[in-house]
Amino acid sequence: MYEPIRVKSVLTPADHADDFPGRSREEELDIQLAGHLAALLAVTDELGLGEAGDLIAGQVARLRGAPPVRHAGLSDAPASALHRRAHALAGRALVVAASRADTTVAILAAERMDAHTEALSAGTRLVGAH
Numbered sequence: 001m002y003e004p005i006r007v008k009s010v011l012t013p014a015d016h017a018d019d020f021p022g023r024s025r026e027e028e029l030d031i032q033l034a035g036h037l038a039a040l041l042a043v044t045d046e047l048g049l050g051e052a053g054d055l056i057a058g059q060v061a062r063l064r065g066a067p068p069v070r071h072a073g074l075s076d077a078p079a080s081a082l083h084r085r086a087h088a089l090a091g092r093a094l095v096v097a098a099s100r101a102d103t104t105v106a107i108l109a110a111e112r113m114d115a116h117t118e119a120l121s122a123g124t125r126l127v128g129a130h
Contacts, residue, residue, distance in 0.1 A: 037093050
């Protein structure tokens with residue numbers, strides 16, 4: 001059916017060592033987690049949740065080694081849509097935090113999910129961190 005390859009490949013992994021980022025799985029997860037948290041921070045700031053935003057920003061700074069740029073770009077989306085978006089982003093952050101065993105971020109993400117679920121069920125805009 002298939003004929004085995006009889007010659008060595010001209011290309012070896014050493015030939016392309018510089019083509020691939022030399023990041024570990026942990027570094028990749030840190031980058032992914034920081035991205036999810038930064039997106040959550042943007043929505044949190046748009047909702048005007050200062051205390052919660054500060055907590056999220058602290059974790060983004062820890063993961064990136066520098067404080068995030070905070071700019072509440074207003075999308076004119078209804079608060080319920082923003083809470084749904086924030087809930088989804090917090091859920092993504094929770095999954096990655098659990099994968100990298102980052103308890104601090106996992107707890108923060110779970111608390112944010114609870115807060116946004118509560119806001120959606122109450123049908124009101126959140127005022128505090130929770």
